[in-house]
Amino acid sequence: MEQLQKKYQELTFTDDFMFGKVLVNNPEICRRLLEVLLEIRIKKISFPERQKTIEILSDGKGIRLDVYVDDENGTIYNIEMQTKVKKELPKRSRYYQGMIDMNLIERGAKYKELKLSFVIFICLKDPFGYGLPVYRFENICVQNRDILLKDEAIKVFINADGDLTGLPENLAAFLQYLKGKVVENELVQMIDNEVEKAKRHEEWEVEYMTSYLRD
Numbered sequence: 001m002e003q004l005q006k007k008y009q010e011l012t013f014t015d016d017f018m019f020g021k022v023l024v025n026n027p028e029i030c031r032r033l034l035e036v037l038l039e040i041r042i043k044k045i046s047f048p049e050r051q052k053t054i055e056i057l058s059d060g061k062g063i064r065l066d067v068y069v070d071d072e073n074g075t076i077y078n079i080e081m082q083t084k085v086k087k088e089l090p091k092r093s094r095y096y097q098g099m100i101d102m103n104l105i106e107r108g109a110k111y112k113e114l115k116l117s118f119v120i121f122i123c124l125k126d127p128f129g130y131g132l133p134v135y136r137f138e139n140i141c142v143q144n145r146d147i148l149l150k151d152e153a154i155k156v157f158i159n160a161d162g163d164l165t166g167l168p169e170n171l172a173a174f175l176q177y178l179k180g181k182v183v184e185n186e187l188v189q190m191i192d193n194e195v196e197k198a199k200r201h202e203e204w205e206v207e208y209m210t211s212y213l214r215d
Contacts, residue, residue, distance in 0.1 A: 005212070008205040013195050014124060014178060016066065017208050019081045021201075022194045023067045029190055030069060034077055036170045036187060037120060037134075037158055044072045065096070076100060076117040085125045093119050093155045101153070116152040124178060126161045133162025133175060 011018040023030040031045045067079040096119050135157040139149035160178035173185035182192050
């Protein structure tokens with residue numbers, strides 16, 4: 001039997017399996033995390049769906065999303081954990097956004113039916129090298145940057161290595177948690193408690209071992 005890269009008891013929130021389990025099984029934590037990352041208010045989210053698979057074309061490249069959520073307004077949120085810096089991450093975000101749109105709209109439907117959507121990558125390393133804690137991208141007019149395209153397709157990259165100066169308390173605490181530091185913060189404590197609880201879940205441990213061998 002091939003040895004696991006990481007034992008189940010060694011998993012942290014930043015490991016893909018644990019990340020999905022904590023958010024999918026705790027909608028309130030997922031909702032509050034989205035509020036912190038995007039600085040918005042969300043009343044209610046539908047039950048998050050881990051590892052949602054979207055395959056539009058039989059001969060095309062499908063995607064498997066870590067966490068897929070929508071809220072009371074129909075806004076779509078896709079949250080991905082990214083532990084390594086990869087050059088193709090921007091184009092990956094573009095592809096994910098396109099596939100989500102194709103999944104949302106039926107043939108013959110009007111384009112206005114496309115919902116506001118966020119593709120969010122939580123990165124442990126700086127994906128762009130500018131030290132920002134949050135990189136948010138929306139399409140704008142090059143000739144006049146006051147003009148937004150308003151296509152409602154937004155990409156957000158959270159950088160755990162970003163500068164914490166002036167950040168809201170909850171976001172700063174979460175970024176520190178991603179780096180392995182548990183600070184006195186309600187959301188961080190909630191997440192960390194769920195991680196410890198998950199480590200005692202025997203069925204999830206078996207699922208983790210089985211999924212690793214399958215992959």
